[in-house]
Amino acid sequence: MEQDDLQRLFDSKIEQEIRIEPKDWMPEAYRKTNLRQISQHAHSEIVGMLPEANWITRAPSLRRKVALLAKVQDEAGHGLYLYSAAETLGTSRDEMMDDLNSGKAKYSSIFNYPTLNWADIGAIGWLVDGAAITNQVALCRTSYGPYARAMVRICKEESFHQRQGYEIMMSMAFGTPEQKQMAQDALNRWWWPALMMFGPNDSESVHSQQSLDWKIKRVSNDDLRQEFVDKSIPQVEYLGLTLPDAELKWNEERGHYDFGPIDWEEFYRVVSGNGPCNKERLEARNKAHNDGAWVREAALAFAEKRQINVA
Ligand code: BYC
Numbered sequence: 001m002e003q004d005d006l007q008r009l010f011d012s013k014i015e016q017e018i019r020i021e022p023k024d025w026m027p028e029a030y031r032k033t034n035l036r037q038i039s040q041h042a043h044s045e046i047v048g049m050l051p052e053a054n055w056i057t058r059a060p061s062l063r064r065k066v067a068l069l070a071k072v073q074d075e076a077g078h079g080l081y082l083y084s085a086a087e088t089l090g091t092s093r094d095e096m097m098d099d100l101n102s103g104k105a106k107y108s109s110i111f112n113y114p115t116l117n118w119a120d121i122g123a124i125g126w127l128v129d130g131a132a133i134t135n136q137v138a139l140c141r142t143s144y145g146p147y148a149r150a151m152v153r154i155c156k157e158e159s160f161h162q163r164q165g166y167e168i169m170m171s172m173a174f175g176t177p178e179q180k181q182m183a184q185d186a187l188n189r190w191w192w193p194a195l196m197m198f199g200p201n202d203s204e205s206v207h208s209q210q211s212l213d214w215k216i217k218r219v220s221n222d223d224l225r226q227e228f229v230d231k232s233i234p235q236v237e238y239l240g241l242t243l244p245d246a247e248l249k250w251n252e253e254r255g256h257y258d259f260g261p262i263d264w265e266e267f268y269r270v271v272s273g274n275g276p277c278n279k280e281r282l283e284a285r286n287k288a289h290n291d292g293a294w295v296r297e298a299a300l301a302f303a304e305k306r307q308i309n310v311a
Helices: 003-015 029-052 061-088 093-102 118-139 146-174 177-196 210-212 221-239 264-274 278-291 293-310
Strands: 249-251 257-258
Touching: 003 118, 003 249, 029 061, 029 093, 029 118, 029 146, 029 210, 029 278, 118 146, 118 177, 118 221, 146 177, 146 221, 177 221, 177 249, 177 264, 210 221, 264 278, 278 293
Parallel strands: none
Antiparallel strands: 249 257
């Protein structure tokens, strides 16, 4: 088929909501955009394990420990589904790992903030996984088949994560005054970074329009952020907590909550590598990679031995 025909076929599939599959022809820029987004997403899942794993040994009860352990294991699984989806676009997992470990690849800004106490684990599950689901439910309808299918399973698991977090927040907000204060403090610290997870405002988002046209993104950064704010407020009210935003107000005309300005300077500082924990996160990833070298070597040696035996 001629290039023009291939492009027309691709465009008509996008138009008709027919998924693009790995062996289909696709524009190079479409391939690269998916690879960028899916690999960044995979890295976020893997780095996202670090702030929570830190609390597994200090969870306040066996039940909490088991739930947190399951959640952190799920994140590893999400990373693996997503690396597999990204590999179908022609890049190896080793290359993606090298890009993460060298600091070349991005991962979600949110994981560069510290988890100071147990209430932070509640706030992460509730707000960070809540923000992630808001984005990911929309991505179940993304145009690239392997990404969309990975998202369906991931969203189901994220719902458990969100509930796990909110349940911790309920225990603390309805607990002693000290526990309630810890829950409020965690909410104060995680609220704004959670809003930053959705990325820059639409007017500043370099990739949004093209990604929306290709149906890689189904909803814009600002619309997803607004959806998250609107659904979080009743949850905050139920807990009897308050949001660290003096400008938050229901806007009858818009049918949405208005909220105060996001500190984009902070966002870009964190995304460019200068957040509170960027250095620590990369060091932890590199250490894990280096400590695991013997496992990769052993697996390769075993695979080679099996091939020799089969031959
Ligand atoms: N952090 O043009 P834009 C999770 C970058 S966590 C860092 O709007 P795009 C989990 C962006 O990459 C969530 N970087 O870009 C939960 C771009 O830079 P490059 C993981 C960010 O791609 C709990 C530049 O800013 N979810 O799942 O159209 C536990 C311009 O932005 C961020 C996903 O990754 C950010 N917050 O839209 C464990 C969802 N925001 O690439 C895990 C999939 C923007 O040009 N990703 N940037 O150097 C997406 O939906 C989109 O990629 C984004 C950004 C909405 C994040």
